[in-house]
Amino acid sequence: MISSPVIFHVVPMTAAHAKDICGWHYKAPYNIYGWLAWDKMEALGIEFGDPRIRREQYVSVLDQKDNLCGFAQLFPMEGTVRLGIGMRPDLCGHGLGHLFVGAIVREALKRYPSREVDLEVLTWNQRAIRAYRKCGFTITDTYERRTPNGEKPFYCMVYDKSSAKI
Template identity: 75%
Template structure:
């Protein structure tokens, strides 16, 4: 746990942040959250590798020293914005999750004030689930979804405004 207070601010995602995300290495079992190489992401035009998707849906989260700590995707659907959240593995497990997620939720509420906010999380990821609960999310559904390693069970969690 980090002892001094930390603040986060959310800014548009820069291309350097997108490149950096592709270099992050998570310890198992969290390595399922890794991304393809940056050149592949760009060549395929997927996710933050597509400049238009990156500018409209992705944001970077910086700490009070302007260090890139993570990102979020704010994926608009009909009446719902789905959050995809990724924290730099160097910052995981240090008690920063609630402040980090709260900063992202604040941006989602500002961008989509009338919409529901939800997210998906693998059912085994209790560390993330605890954080999301502390931030006001509730499990509302369970279902299987395809992942790079096959179909896995997910929770849908909805933010209670």
């Protein structure tokens, strides 16, 4: 557990942040959440390697000292904004997930106040599921989705705006 309280805030993702994120390495089984090398992301113009997508959909999550702690994608869909969330590997597993996710949910609600907020999570990722539940998300659906390692079971979790947990 991190000893001092951490306060997270959300800012637009910069190219420097995107490059740093591409260098993060997660321990198994979380290593499936890694990205391509920055030069490849940028050359292919995919995800936050595309400056327009980065500007429109991606945010960086910083701590009170403006250290990069993670990122989120706020992907607009009809009636919903779907979150994609990534925390810096060395911060995972220290009980900060609900604070981190809370900052992202606040930003999503600020940008899309009339939309539902949801996310997808692999069913085995209980660490993330605990953090999401602590923030006010509930499992609403289970389905299979293609991943780089084949079809895998996912939960869809929806934020309950009435929970006031963030």
